[in-house]
Amino acid sequence: MKKRQSTTEKRNLRNGLLFCSPVIVGLAVFTLYPMLASLYYSFCNYPMLKPPVWVGLTNYRVLIHDPVFYKSLSNTAYYAAFATPAGIVTAFLLAVLLNQKVRGMAIFRTMFFVPSIVPMVAGSVLWLWLLNPDYGLINTILRSMHLHAPGWLNDPATAKPALILMSVWGVGGWMLIYLAGLQDVPVDLYEAAEIDGAGPLQRMLHITIPFMSPHLFFTLVMGFIGAATYFTQAYVMTGGQGGPVDSTRFFSIYLFQNAFMYWKMGYACALAWILFVLILLFTLALFKTSARYVHYGGER
Known part of the structure; x- marks a missing residue:
């Protein structure tokens, strides 16, 4: 009996591994191997057309004294500091507004969701036209109102804000997440709070947000x-050069330039691992402090 059970368990294990093998092989070939290879290349001088040569920590030493590295890091930090909160606030307010029981609300939800499924390259081309300083729709409207028309992507002062504005346009996916969450908020809590004299802002702060x-x-x-990994829109809308005056040379843009324009794959791999470590540390910090402001089930 035990021998038969052992045979059955082995067969089930073999069949399970057989069905899982495509995923395991895919992860090993397309994720694990590239990560380990990039870690090795980050310690090499690897000009792509020649074999890699081990140089130890040279790439990381060069990186520490590279002013463009710090510029790209500051550009990325600026974008993350403004684009992420702006997207969250916009998506949340839209979700609250679109959570009302009004006839035709599905149409409005669809209208606000559609931009998030537009391909990034197509959306970038559309925004290139909208932000064109000479004949773009936005500046045309501003001029008709006798207001100042910015240079947008042609001006270092407005290039990053223009990209942040574009990012807010595509928050439909987050809006759907918030809409789904709002459906789970107990209605009786709002009714009880209203009876107790709580206003809309108080209900928002003490019920909805928790x-x-x-x-x-x-x-x-x-x-x-x-x-932190922002790339496609900036590359399409600025031609991958990071202009004007390095104002849109984000970290991923600089990494791409080193890998595929300057043929410095070893240095690019070092940049990639620095980015990975920074993202990991910041994410761990968020999770470490999340108990202070994340309340599951509305507990406070």
Whole structure:
């Protein structure tokens, strides 16, 4: 009996591993191996067309004294510090407004969600037209109102704010997450609070936000990671050069330039691992402090 059971367990294990093997092989080939290879190359001088040569910590020493590295890091920090909160606040307010029981609300929800499923390259091309300083729609409207028309992507002072404005346009995905969370907030709590004389702002602060804190925390973490690895829109809208005057040379742009324009793959791998460590540390810090402001089930 035990031998038969042992045979059955072995067969089940073999079948389970067989079904899992595509995922295991895929992770090993397309995730684990590239990570380990990039870690090795970060300690090498690797100009792509020649074999890598071990140079130890040279890439990291160069990185510490690289002014462009710090510029790209500050640009990325600026974008993350403004784009992520702006996206969270906008998506949350939209979700609250679109959570009302009004006829035709599904149409409005669809209208605000559609921008989030537009391909990033197509959306970037659209915003290039909207932000064109000469004939763009936004500046045309501003001029018709006799207001100052900024240079947007052509001006170092407004280039990053323009990209942040574009990022807010695509918060439909976060809006849906918040809408789903708002459905789980008990209605009787609002009714009891209203009977006790609580106004809309008090109900928002003491009921809605505590119940929504797990959803807000999730989008905060994902928003930060997305901002730290921000690439596609900036590359399409600035031609991948990081201009004007390095104002949009984000960390991922600088990493890409070193890898595929300057053919410094070893240095690019070092940049990638620095970015990975920074994201990891910041994410761990968020999770470490989350108990102070994330309340599951509305507990406070």
